[in-house]
Amino acid sequence: MTQRWKQRPEGSNWGDFGEDDQIGRLNLLTPERVLAAISEVKEGRSFCLSLPLDYPGGNKLNPRRYPPRRFSTVRDGRANYNYPLSRQGSAFTDVISDDAVLIHTQYSTQWDSLAHVGAQFDADEDGVAETVYYNGWRGGEHVIGPEPGKDCGDHCSQFEGVEASRLGIENMAATAVQGRGVMVDLHAHFGNERVLVGYEDLQRVLDADAVEVEQGDMLCLHTGYTRLLKSMNHSPDLERLNASCAALDGRDSRLLRWIDESGISVLIADNYAVEASPARPGEGLYASLPLHEQCLFKLGIHLGELWDLTELANFLRSHNRSRFLLTAPPLRLPGAVGSPVTPVATV
Template sequence: MTAPNNPRWTRRPEGSTWGDFGPDDQLGRLNLLTPAKVREGVAEVVEGRSFGLSLPLDFPGGQKLNTRRKPPVLQPTEVRGMPFMNLALGQFDARYTDVVCDDQVTLTLQYSTQWDSFAHVGAWFDADGDGEPEKVYYNGYRAHEHVLGPGDLKLASCPCGADGGSYALALGIETFAALPIQGRGVMVDLHAHVGNARELIGYERLMAILQADRVVIEPGDLLVVHTGFADVVLSMNRDPDMAVLDQSCAVLDGRDERLLQWITDSGIAAICTDNYAVEAFPARKADTTPSAALPLHEHCLFKLGVPLGELWWLHDLAAWLRAHGRSRFLLTAPPLRLPGAVGSPVTPVATV
């Protein structure tokens, strides 16, 4: 498909939403979170009860689940070379009686409960139509031009400081905070049907579960998928056993083309799950090569502009909704408003 007047691409991926929300759009299907859609979420609030949907941010623990990502490290700030923890201000000025603590954190942004931005996963794709693929992200934003890494940051227009770091000039996670993300959440409780068994969930299985539980999903809804994976992670008390986790709980089958088409056709604004990566990783063997290692990520983040939330804590909410014969609720889930980041911790709140 072509759009010759777009500033970054002359052709877009088949079935994508590039350009549908404007040539410079960075929100994708979050644009569907209109005031009317937020009111639909608010209308689901009957009890006035809220559920926190975040794991403790030092879970899963260690680096076994993802060797690149490290648990948070807390440290005190300093004043005059002294740690600002239980610090009596009176030692600087006898007039003061205050005792003060002030700390800082080194945090891998996608270590625990998180949002993926559209700058998290892109693809090699011939957006110029010249026969040569480029590294591009949602809506044609470019690697090394809009999403910067070491070697790119010397650009004078980058507000990120010294070279050697990273910064998303476009598609950063802060766009999801400025909106912010709030609307009607819809729970799909895979765990109630699968338990802790490992099962790849494709289109047919998902449709059967939706029908059995009378779950109706409409355009602009925030899809929330409970698998029970986070429960298993919590039970391991910050020492994840990968032999167990790799065989635990339902995962979406990113290789199922009918499932990907349903995500397109459903009009959902985001997918949030309690597992690692939303989809099976590694994915099933592809029919053709080369292909995406994370096909659902490519479909959602790169093509459609559908954010992905991972490692959410859904046990208590799922149990309450099932006990009350409900699947819908108000979901409020803005990420950190951290300019230039490609992912973020999130403390989602579901209100019923």
């Protein structure tokens, strides 16, 4: 295939896993890394790391994302729920219930695909910026949106025919997403205080807890955010949430460099966006989500958001551990730019 770019973004790894790569740092989850992860299982205990998918509740966290809507399928013009399925004489012998769901793929516990965030970047080296995503895949050609200028108000149901024919979440699902998780317990150090965690803060936590991060590890950040969110019982207090719990400082260039040099395969947090959103003001022309740009666009590092990490983090701390086996494939939904996930940690 013809190379899609003549220059790659500074600090990116485009092409390092092949010109046509669509999974980025997941390439580092080799059989050797999976075996190392399995060796972390000591007790055979498993933890579900997903929120119930009707959390956070409402659409205050993101006005464009709504809770799941469940409804019955239809059989013979009737709701196919508690539906009499067969008859013997005058008696029905069995009934059936069958439902469907309309779900926003990034409403609750989720993965971001590499098609979720791209950038305007002069990949052709002709002085004109193009819409491009990780490894030079093109907006409009490989990540296909609706016809330009189409407007249908606040709802997405009329925007049909959108898909990521490259970088879709199905590529992530096909890898099975299994490896060694490493927990960084920010909440144990900062509590519910709103703190922007930069490189120096992160290093202090890693050193204090003797946490080692190796190439291919799946880094998890416990901030306490989803614990606070669950206490709000589907009615999130946005002002309180925005003033609580640690989040990575995406404007810290040393932190972004460490994310690259650490060799992590994915980056996960129990908060809304992994990084503080909105980010601190930048200088000149800058990304509104700098850590998303670094991870999804430049390095091919998938981001996990709104994971439920508190019970696992507490267990690991009480047992003086930070490592575990993590299995977290998304839905194998072709063309999607994100997906719900039900991660499982085994310790």
